[in-house]
Amino acid sequence: MNVLNKTLEIRTSPHLKSAVSTDQIMMHVVIALVPTTLFAIYAFGLAALLILSVTTFTAILTEHIYCRLNNKETTITDWSAAITGLLLGLTLPPALPLWMAALGSVASIALVKLLFGGLGYNIFNPALGGRAILQAAFPVAITTWHPAFLADRFSSIPSSSFAWPFTTGTYDAVAGATPLGNMKFNQVSTDVTDMAMGLTSGSVGETSAVLILLGGAYLVARNMMNWKIPVVIFITVAILSGIVNFFNPNTPTPMFMLLSGGMMLGAVFMATDMVSSPVTDRGIIAYSVIIGIMVTVIRLWGGLPEGMMYAVLMGNAVSPLLNRSLKSRVYGTGKKGGAK
Amino acid sequence: MNQAELDKLVEAPNSWHMVRALAGIGLMCALLIVTTYELTFETIKQNKAEVLERAIFKVVPGAQSKTTFIVKDGQVEKLQGESNSGLKYYAGYDDSGKLIGVALEAAGQGFQDIVRVLYGFSPDKQAIVGMEVLESKETPGLGDKIEKDETFLKNFEALDVSLNESGDNLKNEIIFVKNGTKANPWELDGITGATISSKAIAAILQASASQNMPFLNQNIENFKQQ
């Protein structure tokens, strides 16, 4: 008599699996970005909506086409392309010509992610890699800022947005200055609460510190983000700029440093990208400290007003080294191992 | 392969051959180089002089001829032959041999690396009347607007560097202002998108002018003889 009417399945242990899977993590990141995204659209109007749609859609499309060309099952269902596109859009200036945004999105996905092997294998953060490429290719366009909360933001679109592909856009006369630009070039500081609430100008999604932190908290609560990274970055930046500010009050205050520019978005959503950050505990700390130091140094002493992107990319570049050199002590080795 | 066979493969180096070959080839090379050097020397000298002259005539508009001066022991004297050390002053004269300006070099940190410029000073106008970038690694298309941007170069039609009462420094510092906000002749109208580079030019000129203008004005007579 057969007790079983089917073929037995054989598999390796464990036969239980925790519930989270990679696509879900990615999906929750998108969810966590929703408040920031909505605020961006509220602050910059149609321009933000357009740029975010273009980057997200192009990112997904690029990945899909790549998979088709390689006769592979499409990987867009893992949501990571959507995150990359969305995050790229959030770091761009609102009035950037859309063709540039699309080009950046293609570069993010194709050059920085897929050429390196796709999800999980990219060395550099795709969104920031794409932004770095855009910034090097079109430095003027990407440092031309558009003011937030224009009255007609829901009815008109900046003329530069619809520049013909591959041509220079004509910019509307009204140009906004960002807090960091004002600091660097005009030595003018900006009100801290304004920056916290997102009332300033800047990249599409970087302006509202509060909502970004909210999204971060959501991910931390779900254990989908390593809270140590942003916290250590913030601490490093605050300490360094605090010291400098103590000796030279003309330099930005720690609060200004934390709330201005891409610091929040970068530390909370981009430095925390699991793929391009180290995995070991001590590696993560070192990585965050390096990012903190580099962003402070660039902002205070470098030529550019903002350095978050470069700092994160530098962190990405040294991650493999940190992973290798800052391992955990293995159980039963080292000083505790010999103990009796 | 056994040891004996292996040893056979190693030829004993012949010292004489080595010296002979190296020295012989060294000799040949020396001849080759020197011949080329001699043959091209005049052309290159001429080329270089032309380039320099072009630059000087550009920053001292209207100049037709030039004389090079150097400062030796606090004294201005004409440069005889060549010299590689010390700041040179290139005096420019018009047809009639009248001094219309002095050109000199200045350098400082730009966005990417050191920027070297040549600028012309007009003693009559007490102003900088021309500026040419000699060497820069500024971003092409962006920082290199300091060489090409016409509005920016307009700054140097007459950038005020007149001296203060006591004559030991500029009356007004050369300062950088945002594009389109130039109100005074000593202000440098910046380039949007190349703020850093254009600011660097202002800083370079300010540093050089505040150091050299008092000296030039005091010794202007010395430059007048061609």
Added chain:
Amino acid sequence: MTTVVAKKTFDHGVHPPTFKDGTVKREIRQFPFAKVLIIALSQHLGAPAKAIVREGQEVQRGEKIAESGGFVSVTMHAPVSGIIKKIGWAPSLNGKMVNSIFLEPFPASGQTIEPSTPCDVDTASADEIIAAIQEAGIVGLGGAAFPTHVKLKIPEDKSIDTLIINGVECEPYLTTDHRVMLEQQDDIFMGIRYILKATGAQRAIIGIEANKPDAIISLREKIPAGLPITVEAVKVKYPQGAEKMLITALLGREVPSGGLPADCGSVVVNVATTAEIGRLLPMGRGIIERSITITGPGVEKIGNYLIPIGTPLRYALEQAGLKKNATRVILGGPMMGFTVSSLDVPITKGTSGLLVLTDHESQLTIRKEYACIGCGYCLDACPIFLNPSRMGRLAKFEQYDAMEKEYNLMDCFECGSCSYVCPSNIPLVHYFRVSKGIIRDKKASA
């Protein structure tokens, strides 16, 4: 139920759902004899036992049928009175065929057991106890089936101060140790007396996960006067029951890499093993049955059973009743247990549970595999503080040397915590098992 607060534990680890409620209340019940029992001659680590019976020979329940094939080997006893049908190949848990004794019970075989020479705890010497344990065929019932007498024979150059009794039972679903702790308390204390004497340890600690408060409390109450025993609650966390983790939790020591618990002055014995020692040695008997949790969504009559060694899974499952959608039969718990490819595999001394999963679980656990996204969950799970993320990638690209030399692969004890948490569903432990195998092969052939 009363609760117990536990603070002691180790770093890292995971929290799988326990699924113990179904069987925890069910007392251990006697299981009937199958038509044929298959007693594998190597059901423990070490040299196989040597059969001392012939085909066609009649044997009595409890009679010795195989003797140990060396020091790292144990004796086998007949689980039932019957006739030796044949001695030949039978499938085993790891898929290999092993030499086994096929024993057909007499139709009306009873529960009586042949009398034999006892080993008295008060008079026997340490060596005598160890010999008696070997003679009783006792191996670790915690899962590894390592001959217990070998473990208790402490090498000359080492000494033991603490005996740890492992009553953690951190594997989900399994409850036999829990039941043993409730039902065989006297045997446990008796066993501890034997082991303390054999090892020279000064004290014993019974470590129990805080989710078994009834066992903790009642054992605490019953500790016989004069016995240096404490009962400690440890946090509910997998793999709290692994001996290294338990030692760390209870003593704050670490077993050196590549070393044994004895290297940090302790020895760990499972409660069921201890109870078995305490039950069998006074009567001089051998192991012929053990208690097992038969459970899982694929089983009708789940429960804890005292089951004769050698019962084929087919018979056990017929008795317990299988559901239609059952697909996976696992010996052991869900975290470390092995699926079997054949129901002709018999229950062995090391079998602590028989878990049957269904289609439903298959669908839950077969998920799309992604590349490692570096989330670090596995690093946070690994109780040995290894870097499974890196090792998984190295294994995928066959860089075994680096795994061993730079990432301490050989310290991985295959607990599966990393695989459990990996959101990319990478079969990490499987990679590690394969890699360890390859490295071992390479060393053996070098």
Added chain:
Amino acid sequence: MNESLSFIFINACLVNNFVLAYFLGICPFLGVSGNIGTASRMGGAVMFVMLVSSMCAYGIHLMLVAIDAPYLQLISYIVVIASTVQLVEMIIKKFSPALFRALGIFLPLITTNCAILGLALFQTNKGYDFIQSLIYALGAGAGFTIALVIMAGIREDLDIADTPKVVRGTAIVLMVAGMLSLTFMGFAGLGG
């Protein structure tokens, strides 16, 4: 302009990194960046050779000025640097085989390398004095080492990555170099 030593160092090391901004020493950068250990030893060797050649170049430059023979600059730089390094190599090989194993084997590769000659030429062009030249060499060497070691780390990761077949080999290394170069652009203007 009289540049401060710290500026010279930072500039040569980060802002105008020899490999990533000036494209000097690309061959060893591509060739010897497969493994972190090798890369760091190579970096050490480069630093050493840079210091030696910086000193040589400084001396030769003085001599050439004295005999007024600028046209011999290139040929004498290369010959002197190459033979000095070779001498050092031979000495190391003879007297410390261990050190030779660790560093010496890299020396021939470095001698005929753009970064070394480039350093000598640049320091002459910039008119650095002796101390400035040494700091410049140190900065350039440190920058080279940093770039090389970072690249090696990344390449060790790429060895165990699912990179598409067509980019494997030099192509992907160049892509990484491109990204690193962009990253180092963040240092622009530092120290100014």
Added chain:
Amino acid sequence: MNEANNKLDTNTFIKGLWKENPVFVQVLGMCPVLAVTNSATNGMAMGLATAFVLIMSSTLVSLLRNFIPKQVRIATFILIIATFVTVAEYLIQAISIDIHKALGAFISLIVVNCLILGRAEAFASKNSVGKSILDATGMGVGFTFALLCLGGVREILGTGTFFGIQILGASFEPWILMILPGGGFFTLGAWLLLFNYMKERKAAKMQEATA
């Protein structure tokens, strides 16, 4: 030692162009390849200068190959190469100071271009003058061609011009990245990728043909 190499002479020439292209296949002498290719003109000039040095030094090395003892081989090669580089440098200055300025130190750095020493060692020191010249010319042309490929792409995308002539229209927004160092790496990477791709396809086709 190279007896086996008595193949048709056109092959000696052609192989440098494509099959053993010094840049795309051998990946040699990358520094000038990347550094001076921000415009087609510079690339071309650099290519020609390198080719000049390559041809001249190969010729001389081949002529002197029996006169040079093995031990001082490398030293003499370097001497010869450095000489011709110096010569080239003066010639370029005589022709145009501007080109000299654009190429900067990289003219001098031709000395250390691995390609030249490599050819001197691997080919010229073992072959007749005629063959060496042919080989050097092939390699030189291949090198120039590669530099032109890079310089062309970088100039067109980076400034919208080709050899200084506006070709993409005045409103084209230049991709400044392309003329920055990063762009150099990316462009060469892309070219190599293309070459790999073509090789793969060819291999796949070959396999199909045999199967």
Added chain:
Amino acid sequence: MLVILTAIGAMTGLTIALAILLVIANKKLYVYEDPRIDIVEDMLPHANCGACGFPGCRPFAEALVNSETNPGKCTVSSPDGLDAIAGFLGVDAGSEEKRVARLACAGGKNVARSRAAYTGINTCRAAAQVAGGGKVCSWGCLGLADCEVVCDFDAISMNRFGLPVVDEEKCTACGDCVDICPKDLFSLHAISHRLWVNCKSLASGDEILEYCEVGCTACGRCAMDSENNLIVMENNLPVVDYSKNSNTKKPIQRCPTGAIVWLQPDGSVVKGEESPKVLRKSELPPVSS
């Protein structure tokens, strides 16, 4: 004129100094090295480019001479050059008979059954660890092609029934397949050994035919009838004594299942007349538990 003299003076001085330095160095600092290193280095392109992964041509040459690497690692040299190096370093091939890898299992999916469905890492090594891999015959080939993948010489290809086939021409007897197979099914044999026992099952009796139609039932006929004890039974399997004259097809005629075969150079096998012809082209369904 002065210029010329300076130049000549300086250059001659420089080169003579250099030459003397080199001469002295050659004499004083000479360190004995395997001269083959020089020769091999000579054969390399001297690009010192590092493409081989070594820090330069010389270290690469050293590694070559010490046979730590192979010439193909140099991507710069021409194929001819590489051949020359390989030829120079090549050790005498010797007169030993060529050996090849031989597989001892004939249980393809059309004749051998499985009883459990394995899912997991798709290699034999991994599968073998999970209850032996699910094939009923615990000795048999799992068919997941570890051997095909490990063979650097492309000598192994999997046939349509999931059994590896060795190409005798390509096989270099490197032994990698022998090491990788978790079921130890490969062994290296002189190419002239053509009489072959194509099964490793230690089980006996006709039951095994239920799950593998071509398995050895240990009936012992081949051994009984073999001349001069060419074949003996050990552990339920026939063992051919190749030191005796094994060049006979007779034993294959005795085998009722076709487990003992005659190997053809093209990879096909000849079985005895008596053995059942296997015509099935489809997979056998798994046995149910």
